[in-house]
Amino acid sequence: MKEKIVVITGANSGIGKAAALKFAAEGYRVVMACRNLTISKAAQQEIIGVTDRAQVDLMELDVSSFASIRSFRATFKAKYPYLDILIHNAAYLNHGEKAYKLSPEHIELSFATNAFGPYLLTHLLADHLAKSEDPRVLNACTTNIKHFFDPKRNIEFDNLRGEYRETRPYSVYKMYGDSKMAFLMLTFKMAEQFKSQGIKVNALQINRVKLSKETxxxxxxxxxxxxxxQNFTNPLPTGMADNYYQLCTSQDYKHATGLLFNHKREVxxxxxxxxxxxxxxxIFGSRNYPQYAIDPIQVAKLWDLCTELTAED
Ligand SMILES: NC(=O)c1ccc[n+]([C@@H]2O[C@H](COP(=O)([O-])OP(=O)(O)OC[C@H]3O[C@@H](n4cnc5c(N)ncnc54)[C@H](OP(=O)(O)O)[C@@H]3O)[C@@H](O)[C@H]2O)c1
Known part of the structure; x- marks a missing residue:
């Protein structure tokens, strides 16, 4: 049987690490795409030790940096002939952060990490994904997007490159929620875009999971x-990692694309x-997402911005 290859971003802790372990235990070749190789090497060795499987690779990737994504693409393509599953798990949320931060390409850090970076990585790996018999992309979203049920809530499109960083108050939680909403909007749009290549793109709405010691x-x-x-009552990451695994491998979701699943894997x-x-x-349920996510004007604005920001000079 042809080996199945899965890339998981931010696989050195939390849900990403639990997912890397699950996929490795099930016999997949796992590529842990992580920004800090020293820390991640220990996680890689732990996964190899626990699963007794050697096919767990580690590659450097900073999802907030377009240069790092391009370099990852080149190394990945030279090393692996195809890609079956791409899981965008890494995210930026620095609790209590008060400073507006920019990525290496001068984009607000939550957006660079949680939306534009994954958009670029998916596009750069699309031809490799298209070589798989059953290519699937899964995007880690969050219940935090429920704030968009408030009709006044908007993505700050005019402040994603630091335009108002000195004058507008910065909330890391708002930017996190906005960037995850953008990621959901991109999920729907990319699902449409890649349909003709057979690449399925879905999102998982993560509610609450125990945070790792490292985080x-x-x-x-x-x-x-x-x-x-909160960790006393929150469930272990293994349950959500199992959702990653099922959504990316089960025959039940083989044809699913352009969908958001909740923690119970309901659409x-x-x-x-x-x-x-x-x-x-x-607000209190988990079966509906805000209409904002499919507002054609907002989606077009976001898509144009993604295209503009990620274009190579
Ligand atoms: N835990 C929850 O309750 C919850 C709720 C809703 C949604 N989620 C979502 O679930 C996913 C996993 O969360 P988690 O709780 O497992 O978080 P976590 O343990 O903090 O893991 C986040 C991972 O992302 C990596 N990362 C951050 N910025 C990166 C970058 N620029 N490049 C590459 N990797 C980067 C981190 O690497 P470093 O170790 O180098 O920092 C870490 O490995 C995230 O998308 C999060 O938004 C989680």
């Missing part, structure tokens, strides 16, 4: 304490109404 260690003391408290639908009781159901 908690990076937080300020107050956020560390809050995260530890999340666009909300029909965002008023009154329907709105309460939207």
């Amino acid at each position: 908690i260690q990076k937080m300020s003391p107050m956020f560390r304490m809050l995260a530890k408290l 999340v639908q666009p909300s029909i109404s965002e008023k009154g009781f329907a709105q309460l159901k939207n």
